Amino acid sequence: MRLSRYFLPVLKENPSEAQIVSHRYMLRAGMIKQQAAGIYSWLPLGYRVLKRIEQIVHEEQVRAGHIPLLMPTLQPADLWRESGRYDDYGQEMLRIRDRHDRDMLYGPTNEEMITDIFRAHVGSYKDLPMTLYHIQWKFRDEVRPRFGVMRGREFLMKDGYTFDIDRDAALHAYNRHMVSYLRTYERMGLTAIPMRAASGPIGGDNTHEFLVLASTGESEVFYDQAVTELKLGPREVDYDNRAEVEGICKEFTTLYARTDETHDAALFDQIPEDRRRVGRGIEVGQIFYFGTKYSASMGALVVNDKGERVPVEMGSHGIGVSRLLGAIIEASHDDKGIIWPEGVTPFPVGIVNLKQGDSGTDAACDALYKALAAKGLEALYDDREERAGAKFATMDLIGLPWRITVGPRGLAAGVVELTSRRSGLSEEMSAEAAVDRIAQIYAAHR
RNA sequence: CGGAGCGUAGCGCAGUCUGGUAGCGCACCUGCUUCGGGAGCAGGGGGUCGGAGGUUCGAAUCCUCUCGCUCCGACCA
Numbered sequence: 001m002r003l004s005r006y007f008l009p010v011l012k013e014n015p016s017e018a019q020i021v022s023h024r025y026m027l028r029a030g031m032i033k034q035q036a037a038g039i040y041s042w043l044p045l046g047y048r049v050l051k052r053i054e055q056i057v058h059e060e061q062v063r064a065g066h067i068p069l070l071m072p073t074l075q076p077a078d079l080w081r082e083s084g085r086y087d088d089y090g091q092e093m094l095r096i097r098d099r100h101d102r103d104m105l106y107g108p109t110n111e112e113m114i115t116d117i118f119r120a121h122v123g124s125y126k127d128l129p130m131t132l133y134h135i136q137w138k139f140r141d142e143v144r145p146r147f148g149v150m151r152g153r154e155f156l157m158k159d160g161y162t163f164d165i166d167r168d169a170a171l172h173a174y175n176r177h178m179v180s181y182l183r184t185y186e187r188m189g190l191t192a193i194p195m196r197a198a199s200g201p202i203g204g205d206n207t208h209e210f211l212v213l214a215s216t217g218e219s220e221v222f223y224d225q226a227v228t229e230l231k232l233g234p235r236e237v238d239y240d241n242r243a244e245v246e247g248i249c250k251e252f253t254t255l256y257a258r259t260d261e262t263h264d265a266a267l268f269d270q271i272p273e274d275r276r277r278v279g280r281g282i283e284v285g286q287i288f289y290f291g292t293k294y295s296a297s298m299g300a301l302v303v304n305d306k307g308e309r310v311p312v313e314m315g316s317h318g319i320g321v322s323r324l325l326g327a328i329i330e331a332s333h334d335d336k337g338i339i340w341p342e343g344v345t346p347f348p349v350g351i352v353n354l355k356q357g358d359s360g361t362d363a364a365c366d367a368l369y370k371a372l373a374a375k376g377l378e379a380l381y382d383d384r385e386e387r388a389g390a391k392f393a394t395m396d397l398i399g400l401p402w403r404i405t406v407g408p409r410g411l412a413a414g415v416v417e418l419t420s421r422r423s424g425l426s427e428e429m430s431a432e433a434a435v436d437r438i439a440q441i442y443a444a445h446r
Numbered sequence: 447c448g449g450a451g452c453g454u455a456g457c458g459c460a461g462u463c464u465g466g467u468a469g470c471g472c473a474c475c476u477g478c479u480u481c482g483g484g485a486g487c488a489g490g491g492g493g494u495c496g497g498a499g500g501u502u503c504g505a506a507u508c509c510u511c512u513c514g515c516u517c518c519g520a521c522c523a
Contacts, residue, residue: 012472012484013458017516037515091447092522109523142522143447150523157523209523218522283523320523354482389483396483407482417482 001347003382003394007044010394020216022329023148025338029398031325038145038153045398046325048346050156053324054135056187056343057158064180064239066131066160071113073137077103079112082298092140106139111294111316114161118312119300125165128302128312129173133160135321147216150282150326158319163312165304167291170313172242174206174289175249177317179239181210181285182232182252187445188324189341190331192284193227194252198261206289206315209259211281214330219283222268223257225275230255282327289315338399339421342445347380348372349438350400352391354407356383365406368416368431375439379404396421402441404434 009030017034018024026032031046042050058068074096080086086093086105094106107113114132122130135158145153162173178194185192190212197209211221213228230252238244256271258264259281268276294300295311302312320327332339340346349372353365365381372379380400382391388407395403405417405426415428418437429437 009456011457015457016452016459019517034515138523140522144517144519144521146517155523286523318523323523352482387481387483387485389481389485391484392482393484405482409482 001378001380003380004384006380008394008398009043010397018148020147020150020330021333022150022216022326025329025333025397025399026148026325029338032149034148038142038151040149040152040154045346049325049340049344050322052344052346053188053321054156054158057135057184057319057321060180060184060187061133061158061160063183064131064176066133066180068134069117069132070134071107071110071117071136073107073139074104075107075110075113077105079116079298080105083112083115083294084297085112092142094139094141107136108138108140109316109318110134110136110159111161111314112298115294115298115300115314118161118163119295119298122163122312123302125302125304128163128165129169130163131160131173131176132163133158133317148326149322150216150330151218152322155320156322158321160317162315162317163300163302165302165310165313167313170289170291170315171206172245174287174315174317175242175245176239177287177315178208178252179232179237179245179248181287181317181319182248183237184319185210185212185284186232187343188328189343190284190324190328191228193221193223193257193281194287195221195223195257195259195281196253196262197259197286208253208287209283210285211259212284212327212331213279214282214327215280216330217280217282219281220260220263221258221279221281222260222263223277223279224255224271225277227252227255227257282323282330283320284324284327285317285319287315287317333399336393337397340399340401342401342442345399345401347400348377348442349379349402349404350395350398351379351381352388352395352403352405353381353383354388354391354405356385358408360411361406361408364411364416364431368404368406368435371431371435372438375435377435377438377442402438404431404438406431 011028014024015027018027029045030043032040032042034040077086093108096104098104137154138157139154142153145151164170164173192210192212194208194210197207256268291313292311295314300312301309304310329338332341351365351368353361355361369379369381401421403419410416414430416431416434417426417428418434419426
Protein backbone atom coordinates (compact mmCIF):
# COMPACT_ATOMS: atom_id res chain seq x y z
CA MET A 1 0.00 0.00 0.00
CA ARG A 2 1.27 3.41 -0.94
CA LEU A 3 0.65 5.84 1.85
CA SER A 4 -0.14 8.62 -0.64
CA ARG A 5 -3.15 6.58 -1.76
CA TYR A 6 -4.17 5.24 1.62
CA PHE A 7 -6.50 6.69 4.23
CA LEU A 8 -4.47 7.14 7.38
CA PRO A 9 -5.68 10.21 9.27
CA VAL A 10 -2.96 10.46 11.92
CA LEU A 11 -3.18 13.15 14.57
CA LYS A 12 -0.22 15.07 15.86
CA GLU A 13 -1.97 16.09 19.02
CA ASN A 14 -3.77 14.05 21.61
CA PRO A 15 -7.56 14.09 21.41
CA SER A 16 -8.82 15.32 24.75
CA GLU A 17 -11.25 12.47 25.37
CA ALA A 18 -8.59 9.78 25.49
CA GLN A 19 -7.09 9.05 28.90
CA ILE A 20 -5.23 5.81 28.52
CA VAL A 21 -2.39 5.09 26.15
CA SER A 22 -4.10 2.54 23.91
CA HIS A 23 -7.07 4.82 23.34
CA ARG A 24 -4.82 7.78 22.61
CA TYR A 25 -2.68 5.86 20.16
CA MET A 26 -5.62 4.27 18.39
CA LEU A 27 -7.08 7.71 17.79
CA ARG A 28 -3.77 9.29 16.88
CA ALA A 29 -2.81 6.47 14.53
CA GLY A 30 -6.08 6.88 12.69
CA MET A 31 -7.37 3.42 13.62
CA ILE A 32 -10.78 4.31 15.03
CA LYS A 33 -13.25 7.15 15.19
CA GLN A 34 -15.81 7.41 17.92
CA GLN A 35 -19.39 7.70 16.67
CA ALA A 36 -21.20 7.66 20.02
CA ALA A 37 -20.23 6.77 23.56
CA GLY A 38 -18.59 3.35 23.36
CA ILE A 39 -19.30 2.92 19.64
CA TYR A 40 -16.55 3.20 17.04
CA SER A 41 -15.92 3.16 13.34
CA TRP A 42 -12.89 1.10 12.41
CA LEU A 43 -10.76 3.13 10.03
CA PRO A 44 -8.58 1.24 7.55
CA LEU A 45 -5.54 0.75 9.77
CA GLY A 46 -7.58 -0.37 12.76
CA TYR A 47 -9.71 -2.57 10.59
CA ARG A 48 -6.62 -4.34 9.32
CA VAL A 49 -5.48 -5.20 12.84
CA LEU A 50 -8.98 -6.24 13.86
CA LYS A 51 -9.11 -8.61 10.90
CA ARG A 52 -5.66 -10.00 11.72
CA ILE A 53 -6.75 -10.77 15.27
CA GLU A 54 -9.99 -12.28 14.06
CA GLN A 55 -8.05 -14.43 11.60
CA ILE A 56 -5.75 -15.78 14.30
CA VAL A 57 -8.73 -16.60 16.50
CA HIS A 58 -10.41 -18.44 13.64
CA GLU A 59 -7.29 -20.42 12.79
CA GLU A 60 -6.75 -21.57 16.33
CA GLN A 61 -10.39 -22.50 16.84
CA VAL A 62 -10.48 -24.56 13.70
CA ARG A 63 -7.19 -26.17 14.72
CA ALA A 64 -8.84 -27.27 17.95
CA GLY A 65 -11.67 -28.85 15.98
CA HIS A 66 -14.28 -26.17 16.58
CA ILE A 67 -16.85 -25.26 13.96
CA PRO A 68 -17.54 -21.68 12.83
CA LEU A 69 -21.02 -20.37 12.10
CA LEU A 70 -22.66 -16.96 12.37
CA MET A 71 -25.63 -15.91 14.45
CA PRO A 72 -27.41 -12.56 14.06
CA THR A 73 -26.84 -9.45 16.16
CA LEU A 74 -30.58 -9.01 16.74
CA GLN A 75 -32.42 -11.68 18.64
CA PRO A 76 -36.04 -12.28 19.55
CA ALA A 77 -36.83 -11.69 23.22
CA ASP A 78 -38.79 -14.92 23.49
CA LEU A 79 -35.64 -17.04 23.52
CA TRP A 80 -34.41 -15.07 26.49
CA ARG A 81 -37.72 -15.44 28.25
CA GLU A 82 -37.24 -19.20 28.05
CA SER A 83 -33.96 -19.07 29.98
CA GLY A 84 -35.26 -16.41 32.32
CA ARG A 85 -32.52 -14.00 31.42
CA TYR A 86 -34.77 -11.47 29.65
CA ASP A 87 -35.74 -10.20 33.05
CA ASP A 88 -32.46 -10.97 34.79
CA TYR A 89 -30.09 -9.22 32.44
CA GLY A 90 -31.10 -5.69 33.36
CA GLN A 91 -30.29 -2.37 31.77
CA GLU A 92 -27.19 -3.61 30.02
CA MET A 93 -29.35 -5.34 27.47
CA LEU A 94 -30.33 -3.06 24.60
CA ARG A 95 -34.01 -3.73 23.97
CA ILE A 96 -35.66 -2.88 20.69
CA ARG A 97 -39.20 -3.17 19.39
CA ASP A 98 -39.84 -3.86 15.73
CA ARG A 99 -42.68 -2.50 13.58
CA HIS A 100 -44.94 -5.37 14.57
CA ASP A 101 -44.39 -4.55 18.23
CA ARG A 102 -42.29 -7.65 18.79
CA ASP A 103 -39.68 -7.44 21.52
CA MET A 104 -36.19 -7.81 20.18
CA LEU A 105 -32.75 -7.24 21.61
CA TYR A 106 -29.23 -6.58 20.39
CA GLY A 107 -27.46 -9.68 21.61
CA PRO A 108 -25.02 -9.26 24.51
CA THR A 109 -24.14 -12.97 24.14
CA ASN A 110 -25.58 -16.05 22.47
CA GLU A 111 -26.19 -18.93 24.87
CA GLU A 112 -29.93 -18.96 24.24
CA MET A 113 -29.65 -18.77 20.49
CA ILE A 114 -27.03 -21.47 20.16
CA THR A 115 -29.08 -23.70 22.44
CA ASP A 116 -32.06 -23.10 20.16
CA ILE A 117 -30.03 -24.11 17.12
CA PHE A 118 -28.70 -27.17 18.86
CA ARG A 119 -32.06 -28.45 20.12
CA ALA A 120 -33.59 -28.03 16.67
CA HIS A 121 -31.06 -30.27 14.96
CA VAL A 122 -29.17 -32.46 17.38
CA GLY A 123 -30.71 -35.29 19.35
CA SER A 124 -28.18 -38.05 19.87
CA TYR A 125 -24.98 -38.56 21.83
CA LYS A 126 -23.55 -39.87 18.57
CA ASP A 127 -23.42 -36.28 17.26
CA LEU A 128 -21.28 -35.21 20.20
CA PRO A 129 -18.91 -33.75 21.11
CA MET A 130 -19.59 -30.54 19.23
CA THR A 131 -18.24 -27.02 19.58
CA LEU A 132 -19.85 -24.23 17.60
CA TYR A 133 -18.48 -20.71 17.66
CA HIS A 134 -18.85 -17.40 15.96
CA ILE A 135 -17.18 -14.03 15.87
CA GLN A 136 -19.89 -11.40 15.96
CA TRP A 137 -20.65 -7.92 17.19
CA LYS A 138 -22.28 -7.73 20.59
CA PHE A 139 -23.81 -4.88 22.50
CA ARG A 140 -23.87 -4.24 26.19
CA ASP A 141 -25.28 -0.93 27.19
CA GLU A 142 -22.62 -0.11 29.76
CA VAL A 143 -23.49 2.70 32.09
CA ARG A 144 -20.14 4.20 31.54
CA PRO A 145 -18.18 3.14 28.48
CA ARG A 146 -14.54 4.24 28.54
CA PHE A 147 -10.99 3.48 27.51
CA GLY A 148 -11.84 3.33 23.80
CA VAL A 149 -12.33 -0.18 22.46
CA MET A 150 -11.31 -1.69 25.79
CA ARG A 151 -14.68 -0.99 27.21
CA GLY A 152 -17.00 -0.05 24.43
CA ARG A 153 -20.68 -0.77 24.30
CA GLU A 154 -20.44 -2.41 20.91
CA PHE A 155 -17.64 -4.94 20.71
CA LEU A 156 -16.50 -7.84 18.57
CA MET A 157 -16.29 -11.11 20.39
CA LYS A 158 -15.59 -14.69 19.65
CA ASP A 159 -17.93 -16.89 21.60
CA GLY A 160 -17.88 -20.64 21.43
CA TYR A 161 -20.34 -23.12 22.86
CA THR A 162 -19.56 -26.69 23.72
CA PHE A 163 -22.01 -29.58 23.75
CA ASP A 164 -21.07 -32.85 25.39
CA ILE A 165 -22.79 -35.93 26.69
CA ASP A 166 -21.34 -35.92 30.19
CA ARG A 167 -19.32 -33.89 32.62
CA ASP A 168 -15.98 -35.50 31.79
CA ALA A 169 -16.39 -34.80 28.12
CA ALA A 170 -17.50 -31.25 28.89
CA LEU A 171 -14.43 -30.68 31.05
CA HIS A 172 -12.25 -31.89 28.21
CA ALA A 173 -13.94 -29.29 25.99
CA TYR A 174 -13.14 -26.72 28.68
CA ASN A 175 -9.51 -27.77 28.76
CA ARG A 176 -9.31 -27.83 24.98
CA HIS A 177 -10.45 -24.22 24.94
CA MET A 178 -7.92 -23.24 27.51
CA VAL A 179 -5.09 -24.63 25.40
CA SER A 180 -6.41 -23.13 22.18
CA TYR A 181 -6.65 -19.76 23.91
CA LEU A 182 -3.11 -19.97 25.23
CA ARG A 183 -1.95 -20.56 21.70
CA THR A 184 -4.13 -17.76 20.31
CA TYR A 185 -2.76 -15.15 22.69
CA GLU A 186 0.82 -16.26 22.20
CA ARG A 187 0.46 -15.80 18.46
CA MET A 188 -0.61 -12.23 19.15
CA GLY A 189 2.53 -11.58 21.12
CA LEU A 190 0.68 -11.50 24.42
CA THR A 191 1.24 -13.13 27.76
CA ALA A 192 -2.32 -13.86 28.87
CA ILE A 193 -2.50 -15.69 32.16
CA PRO A 194 -5.43 -17.97 32.93
CA MET A 195 -6.72 -17.06 36.39
CA ARG A 196 -9.39 -18.72 38.42
CA ALA A 197 -12.43 -16.49 38.20
CA ALA A 198 -15.86 -15.95 39.63
CA SER A 199 -18.70 -17.02 37.41
CA GLY A 200 -20.77 -13.83 37.10
CA PRO A 201 -24.08 -13.53 35.28
CA ILE A 202 -23.50 -16.43 32.87
CA GLY A 203 -23.43 -18.94 35.71
CA GLY A 204 -21.46 -22.09 36.29
CA ASP A 205 -18.69 -23.15 38.61
CA ASN A 206 -15.65 -24.01 36.53
CA THR A 207 -14.25 -20.85 35.02
CA HIS A 208 -11.00 -19.09 34.20
CA GLU A 209 -10.34 -15.62 32.91
CA PHE A 210 -7.35 -14.78 30.73
CA LEU A 211 -5.61 -11.62 31.82
CA VAL A 212 -2.97 -9.52 30.17
CA LEU A 213 -0.89 -7.74 32.75
CA ALA A 214 -1.11 -3.97 32.37
CA SER A 215 -1.23 -1.14 34.86
CA THR A 216 -4.45 0.13 33.26
CA GLY A 217 -6.26 -3.17 33.75
CA GLU A 218 -9.68 -3.17 35.37
CA SER A 219 -8.97 -6.14 37.64
CA GLU A 220 -6.58 -6.45 40.52
CA VAL A 221 -4.58 -9.65 40.15
CA PHE A 222 -2.42 -11.73 42.46
CA TYR A 223 0.08 -14.16 40.98
CA ASP A 224 3.30 -16.06 41.20
CA GLN A 225 5.92 -14.39 38.99
CA ALA A 226 6.84 -17.81 37.59
CA VAL A 227 3.46 -18.05 35.88
CA THR A 228 4.42 -15.23 33.52
CA GLU A 229 7.34 -17.23 32.21
CA LEU A 230 5.30 -20.21 31.04
CA LYS A 231 5.16 -20.63 27.28
CA LEU A 232 3.21 -23.02 25.11
CA GLY A 233 5.67 -22.45 22.30
CA PRO A 234 5.64 -24.34 19.02
CA ARG A 235 4.75 -27.73 20.48
CA GLU A 236 2.22 -29.84 18.58
CA VAL A 237 -0.97 -30.49 20.49
CA ASP A 238 -3.37 -33.35 19.86
CA TYR A 239 -6.62 -31.70 20.90
CA ASP A 240 -8.44 -35.03 21.05
CA ASN A 241 -6.01 -36.41 23.59
CA ARG A 242 -7.65 -35.73 26.93
CA ALA A 243 -4.62 -36.52 29.07
CA GLU A 244 -2.29 -34.37 27.02
CA VAL A 245 -4.66 -31.40 26.97
CA GLU A 246 -5.36 -31.73 30.67
CA GLY A 247 -1.62 -31.91 31.33
CA ILE A 248 -1.06 -28.59 29.57
CA CYS A 249 -3.88 -27.00 31.56
CA LYS A 250 -2.32 -28.23 34.80
CA GLU A 251 1.00 -26.76 33.73
CA PHE A 252 -0.61 -23.34 33.31
CA THR A 253 -3.01 -23.36 36.25
CA THR A 254 -1.03 -24.94 39.06
CA LEU A 255 0.94 -21.83 39.97
CA TYR A 256 -1.05 -19.25 41.89
CA ALA A 257 -2.83 -16.71 39.68
CA ARG A 258 -6.16 -15.20 40.71
CA THR A 259 -8.22 -12.09 40.37
CA ASP A 260 -9.42 -10.19 43.39
CA GLU A 261 -12.75 -12.03 43.16
CA THR A 262 -11.20 -15.39 43.97
CA HIS A 263 -8.05 -14.29 45.73
CA ASP A 264 -7.08 -16.37 48.77
CA ALA A 265 -4.58 -14.56 50.96
CA ALA A 266 -3.53 -17.70 52.81
CA LEU A 267 -2.61 -19.53 49.62
CA PHE A 268 -0.97 -16.43 48.20
CA ASP A 269 1.29 -16.18 51.22
CA GLN A 270 2.67 -19.63 50.50
CA ILE A 271 4.36 -18.36 47.35
CA PRO A 272 8.06 -17.59 47.92
CA GLU A 273 8.15 -13.94 48.78
CA ASP A 274 10.39 -12.84 45.93
CA ARG A 275 7.91 -14.26 43.41
CA ARG A 276 4.73 -12.81 44.89
CA ARG A 277 3.16 -10.18 42.65
CA VAL A 278 0.15 -7.92 42.93
CA GLY A 279 -0.79 -6.02 39.80
CA ARG A 280 -3.54 -5.21 37.40
CA GLY A 281 -4.81 -7.08 34.39
CA ILE A 282 -7.00 -6.64 31.33
CA GLU A 283 -9.42 -9.46 30.79
CA VAL A 284 -9.21 -10.69 27.21
CA GLY A 285 -11.07 -13.97 27.47
CA GLN A 286 -13.04 -16.26 29.70
CA ILE A 287 -13.97 -19.92 29.68
CA PHE A 288 -16.94 -21.41 31.50
CA TYR A 289 -18.29 -24.83 32.14
CA PHE A 290 -21.88 -24.42 33.27
CA GLY A 291 -23.41 -27.84 32.76
CA THR A 292 -27.12 -27.95 32.02
CA LYS A 293 -28.18 -24.44 33.02
CA TYR A 294 -29.50 -23.59 29.56
CA SER A 295 -30.11 -27.05 28.14
CA ALA A 296 -32.39 -27.94 31.04
CA SER A 297 -34.39 -24.71 30.96
CA MET A 298 -34.64 -24.67 27.18
CA GLY A 299 -35.12 -28.36 26.55
CA ALA A 300 -31.90 -29.14 24.68
CA LEU A 301 -31.97 -32.89 25.26
CA VAL A 302 -29.96 -35.68 23.72
CA VAL A 303 -30.42 -39.42 23.88
CA ASN A 304 -27.52 -41.17 25.60
CA ASP A 305 -26.23 -44.69 24.95
CA LYS A 306 -28.82 -46.09 27.34
CA GLY A 307 -31.67 -44.56 25.41
CA GLU A 308 -32.39 -41.90 28.04
CA ARG A 309 -33.10 -38.28 27.13
CA VAL A 310 -30.79 -36.05 29.14
CA PRO A 311 -29.98 -32.35 28.99
CA VAL A 312 -26.75 -31.76 27.11
CA GLU A 313 -23.70 -30.57 29.05
CA MET A 314 -22.59 -27.12 27.97
CA GLY A 315 -19.90 -24.53 28.31
CA SER A 316 -19.23 -21.16 26.75
CA HIS A 317 -15.91 -19.63 25.92
CA GLY A 318 -15.23 -16.07 24.87
CA ILE A 319 -12.43 -13.95 23.50
CA GLY A 320 -12.80 -10.17 23.36
CA VAL A 321 -11.59 -9.60 19.83
CA SER A 322 -11.97 -5.82 19.58
CA ARG A 323 -10.81 -5.36 23.14
CA LEU A 324 -7.60 -7.19 22.27
CA LEU A 325 -6.40 -4.24 20.18
CA GLY A 326 -6.42 -2.11 23.27
CA ALA A 327 -4.84 -4.82 25.39
CA ILE A 328 -2.04 -5.41 22.91
CA ILE A 329 -1.24 -1.70 22.73
CA GLU A 330 -1.31 -1.39 26.51
CA ALA A 331 1.21 -4.21 26.64
CA SER A 332 3.33 -3.06 23.71
CA HIS A 333 4.10 0.61 23.17
CA ASP A 334 6.58 3.33 24.02
CA ASP A 335 6.46 7.12 24.16
CA LYS A 336 6.58 7.37 20.37
CA GLY A 337 3.66 5.11 19.63
CA ILE A 338 2.47 1.58 19.18
CA ILE A 339 4.78 -1.40 18.75
CA TRP A 340 2.84 -4.14 17.01
CA PRO A 341 3.86 -7.73 17.54
CA GLU A 342 4.55 -9.37 14.19
CA GLY A 343 1.50 -11.62 14.53
CA VAL A 344 -1.04 -8.81 14.43
CA THR A 345 0.68 -5.91 12.69
CA PRO A 346 -1.42 -4.15 10.05
CA PHE A 347 1.54 -4.21 7.66
CA PRO A 348 4.60 -6.40 8.12
CA VAL A 349 7.03 -3.66 7.15
CA GLY A 350 7.16 0.02 6.29
CA ILE A 351 9.26 1.60 3.57
CA VAL A 352 10.46 5.15 4.10
CA ASN A 353 11.60 6.99 1.01
CA LEU A 354 13.86 9.75 2.31
CA LYS A 355 13.94 11.70 -0.91
CA GLN A 356 10.62 11.51 -2.65
CA GLY A 357 10.91 12.62 -6.26
CA ASP A 358 14.52 11.57 -6.62
CA SER A 359 14.56 9.10 -9.47
CA GLY A 360 17.11 6.89 -7.73
CA THR A 361 15.33 6.50 -4.39
CA ASP A 362 11.90 6.32 -6.06
CA ALA A 363 13.05 3.47 -8.26
CA ALA A 364 14.76 1.67 -5.39
CA CYS A 365 11.63 1.93 -3.24
CA ASP A 366 9.43 0.68 -6.04
CA ALA A 367 11.71 -2.29 -6.57
CA LEU A 368 11.81 -3.01 -2.87
CA TYR A 369 8.03 -2.79 -2.61
CA LYS A 370 7.62 -5.28 -5.46
CA ALA A 371 10.25 -7.64 -4.09
CA LEU A 372 8.43 -7.75 -0.76
CA ALA A 373 5.09 -8.28 -2.48
CA ALA A 374 6.59 -11.18 -4.40
CA LYS A 375 7.24 -12.82 -1.03
CA GLY A 376 3.67 -12.21 0.05
CA LEU A 377 4.57 -9.23 2.24
CA GLU A 378 2.51 -6.10 1.77
CA ALA A 379 4.61 -3.12 2.77
CA LEU A 380 3.25 0.26 3.73
CA TYR A 381 5.32 2.52 1.48
CA ASP A 382 5.52 6.12 2.66
CA ASP A 383 5.76 7.87 -0.70
CA ARG A 384 4.37 11.17 0.52
CA GLU A 385 6.08 14.48 -0.18
CA GLU A 386 7.11 14.79 3.44
CA ARG A 387 10.36 15.32 5.19
CA ALA A 388 12.17 12.44 6.74
CA GLY A 389 11.25 13.40 10.28
CA ALA A 390 7.54 13.39 9.57
CA LYS A 391 7.78 9.99 7.91
CA PHE A 392 9.73 8.48 10.79
CA ALA A 393 7.30 9.91 13.33
CA THR A 394 4.34 8.43 11.45
CA MET A 395 5.99 5.02 11.19
CA ASP A 396 6.83 5.06 14.89
CA LEU A 397 3.31 6.08 15.83
CA ILE A 398 1.53 3.41 13.81
CA GLY A 399 3.99 0.86 15.11
CA LEU A 400 5.00 -1.35 12.21
CA PRO A 401 7.57 -3.71 13.70
CA TRP A 402 10.07 -3.26 10.86
CA ARG A 403 11.07 -0.32 8.76
CA ILE A 404 13.26 -0.14 5.70
CA THR A 405 14.74 3.30 5.10
CA VAL A 406 15.88 4.17 1.61
CA GLY A 407 17.98 7.27 1.00
CA PRO A 408 20.39 8.53 -1.63
CA ARG A 409 23.36 8.22 0.71
CA GLY A 410 22.76 4.55 1.40
CA LEU A 411 21.93 3.77 -2.20
CA ALA A 412 25.28 5.19 -3.28
CA ALA A 413 26.84 2.57 -1.03
CA GLY A 414 24.42 -0.11 -2.21
CA VAL A 415 22.57 -0.42 1.10
CA VAL A 416 19.25 0.30 2.75
CA GLU A 417 18.62 0.46 6.48
CA LEU A 418 16.52 -2.09 8.33
CA THR A 419 15.21 -0.88 11.69
CA SER A 420 13.43 -2.74 14.45
CA ARG A 421 10.64 -0.70 15.97
CA ARG A 422 10.95 -2.59 19.23
CA SER A 423 14.69 -2.30 19.81
CA GLY A 424 15.25 0.82 17.74
CA LEU A 425 18.38 -0.80 16.33
CA SER A 426 19.27 -0.34 12.69
CA GLU A 427 21.37 -2.40 10.36
CA GLU A 428 22.58 -1.58 6.88
CA MET A 429 22.37 -4.23 4.19
CA SER A 430 21.50 -4.70 0.55
CA ALA A 431 17.85 -4.40 -0.39
CA GLU A 432 17.81 -8.09 -1.27
CA ALA A 433 19.15 -9.05 2.14
CA ALA A 434 16.53 -6.85 3.82
CA VAL A 435 13.73 -8.56 1.90
CA ASP A 436 15.09 -11.97 2.83
CA ARG A 437 15.38 -10.99 6.46
CA ILE A 438 11.80 -9.73 6.64
CA ALA A 439 10.52 -12.82 4.86
CA GLN A 440 12.38 -15.01 7.30
CA ILE A 441 11.01 -13.15 10.33
CA TYR A 442 7.43 -13.51 9.13
CA ALA A 443 7.79 -17.13 8.12
CA ALA A 444 7.68 -17.88 11.84
CA HIS A 445 4.36 -16.08 12.21
CA ARG A 446 2.38 -17.79 9.49
C1' C B 447 -27.16 5.74 38.52
C1' G B 448 -24.65 9.39 42.35
C1' G B 449 -20.83 13.39 41.95
C1' A B 450 -17.84 16.86 38.75
C1' G B 451 -16.91 19.08 34.11
C1' C B 452 -16.86 20.22 28.87
C1' G B 453 -19.35 21.37 23.85
C1' U B 454 -16.11 27.79 19.72
C1' A B 455 -12.66 25.53 12.07
C1' G B 456 -10.47 18.54 10.94
C1' C B 457 -7.41 18.35 15.99
C1' G B 458 -5.73 21.08 20.54
C1' C B 459 -7.36 25.53 22.78
C1' A B 460 -8.29 31.17 24.11
C1' G B 461 -12.47 34.40 24.21
C1' U B 462 -17.81 33.68 28.40
C1' C B 463 -16.84 36.33 34.78
C1' U B 464 -17.50 42.27 32.87
C1' G B 465 -22.75 41.49 26.04
C1' G B 466 -20.50 45.46 21.15
C1' U B 467 -18.77 42.82 13.70
C1' A B 468 -15.03 35.26 16.29
C1' G B 469 -9.26 34.45 17.50
C1' C B 470 -4.42 31.39 18.26
C1' G B 471 -1.38 26.87 17.29
C1' C B 472 -1.36 22.45 14.37
C1' A B 473 -3.55 20.49 9.97
C1' C B 474 -5.27 22.10 4.80
C1' C B 475 -4.36 25.15 -0.19
C1' U B 476 -0.59 28.37 -3.30
C1' G B 477 4.48 30.05 -3.99
C1' C B 478 9.71 30.21 -2.78
C1' U B 479 13.53 28.11 0.11
C1' U B 480 14.66 23.65 2.84
C1' C B 481 15.37 18.18 2.82
C1' G B 482 18.12 11.49 7.71
C1' G B 483 13.69 12.52 13.26
C1' G B 484 6.84 15.98 13.12
C1' A B 485 11.11 22.65 8.51
C1' G B 486 11.12 28.33 7.45
C1' C B 487 9.02 32.61 5.16
C1' A B 488 4.96 34.88 2.51
C1' G B 489 0.01 34.54 1.04
C1' G B 490 -4.88 31.96 1.35
C1' G B 491 -9.44 29.01 2.41
C1' G B 492 -12.48 27.07 6.22
C1' G B 493 -16.70 28.26 11.95
C1' U B 494 -25.40 28.10 11.86
C1' C B 495 -19.82 29.37 18.70
C1' G B 496 -24.07 21.61 20.18
C1' G B 497 -29.63 22.73 19.59
C1' A B 498 -34.33 25.40 20.83
C1' G B 499 -36.60 29.35 23.21
C1' G B 500 -36.07 33.96 25.96
C1' U B 501 -33.82 38.93 27.72
C1' U B 502 -31.53 43.06 24.97
C1' C B 503 -30.70 48.22 20.21
C1' G B 504 -27.12 44.13 20.07
C1' A B 505 -25.80 37.31 22.67
C1' A B 506 -20.20 32.60 21.85
C1' U B 507 -20.96 35.68 26.37
C1' C B 508 -26.94 36.63 30.45
C1' C B 509 -31.64 33.32 31.61
C1' U B 510 -34.63 28.69 30.71
C1' C B 511 -35.05 24.08 28.52
C1' U B 512 -32.73 20.29 25.77
C1' C B 513 -29.05 17.05 23.30
C1' G B 514 -24.17 15.12 23.23
C1' C B 515 -19.45 13.92 25.24
C1' U B 516 -15.67 13.33 29.16
C1' C B 517 -13.81 12.40 34.14
C1' C B 518 -14.36 10.17 39.51
C1' G B 519 -17.38 6.43 41.98
C1' A B 520 -20.65 1.92 41.78
C1' C B 521 -21.00 -1.87 37.61
C1' C B 522 -18.90 -4.61 33.59
C1' A B 523 -15.85 -8.85 28.21
